[in-house]
Amino acid sequence: MNDWINLSALWQIVVVGLLAGAGLPALFAVGLRFLNMPGHQVATAGAGGGAGAHHEVRGHAGEETVYGGNPVGLVVACVCFAIILAAIGYGIYLIVAGT
């Protein structure tokens, strides 16, 4: 800590910034990868019959489905996305509570 730069705030901004600003999108990438994991029957684009596939594709003709058709992958992906949403919700809560 010195008079001109608050070093303790600085390192917290860097560390928490890395966790939230780089860690959460990385977790999103992990979730996406699990979501995209191919299943047994459904591996080709557009043939995905699951509700998840319809949910993700939503009229984007010509783009490959994000949901690969693997239910385990879907569950793990949902956990990843839930953690991200929870982290964002907690962050917003902290900002509002700080008032």
Add this chain to the structure above:
Amino acid sequence: MTKDIIIALLVVVALGFDFTNGFHDTGNAMATSIATGALGPRVAVALSGVLNLVGAFLSLSVAATIASGLVQTGKVTVTVVLAGLCGGIIWNLLTWYFGIPSSSSHALIGGVVGSTIAAAGFGAVKWKGLFSKVIIPAGLSPIIAALVAATGTWLIYRLSRNISGGARKHGFRVGQIGSASLVSLAHGTNDAQKTMGVITLALIANGSLPSGSKAPFWVILSCALAISLGTYIGGWRVIRTLGKGLVEIESPQGMAAESSSAAIILLSSHFGYSLSTTHVATGSILGVGIGKKGAEVRWNVAGRMATAWLFTLPIAALVGAGAYALAHVIGGLGGVIVDVVILIAIAATIFVRSRKTAVSAKNVNDEWTGGAAPSKPEPAAVA
């Protein structure tokens, strides 16, 4: 009576500043989403406008810190604040004209510091506060944002390399909508507060509010509306520079940039730094260019921006000081009116000139045409 007219003019000018703040900074949140096609340009600015409105009500902790920590508030008069706002607005409009994303916060701070110096001398400025709360964070924040964004980009590309191209593109576009929304929200919690603080400061200086008051509800509401309206209008010139000029961005990079910006802005305001969202967003976008192998970063564009950042505080200060001097020499209500008339004339001139090389929702994503100044007409410019 005269005092009432002056304070009314001040509120109008302050809301005008808030409006320029909104459209100047739309790009910070939405440029990357527009560039990657995650959101259509019109949808993006509408979403950003609404979230700015929400954000402005979400947190009021930043309000009034802007002036109290930087100048001796006892020396501040309504005319000083108004002259400072003139400096901020003119700088914002000029940089918007040239498509340079510069800091609206620095424009405002520079303007107020300049007019305070003109009114009460150099001693009325808290130099240490100015350095430790504004200038040093301004130097560090783009570097930290770039570091976080580069790390995020590197991780994302590593983790998602097995996902097929189309699925990856689509998945990250969905993610981008979330991360861009967060940046808009963060912008509302920060930048709308700054104008609320300035109006409140002037009301206190005028004696309309007891000292130490918080922003009254009509101030909060009108500032929130002004900044979200400005955001909705969309500063297409700045959006274009940020989204297309610096780095050619893919959707995973866009999400990395926005996540980094949102995290750094929210964290810093938590620690009481009134950071420039522009500096953070630009740092993040550079970072995603650095973090992806083979991505081209146009350092000449980045260099031109950094140069503009160096000049933001001093030039806004000079304009603010000039505006105060003019108002002071003429004196009273007349001086203030002359300032406002000149401000309107300059704003109108810049606006008319900008129409010749208009950038709009239609051509914002056109191919970047290289080193030419962004003020040059784009190939598909619309009138």
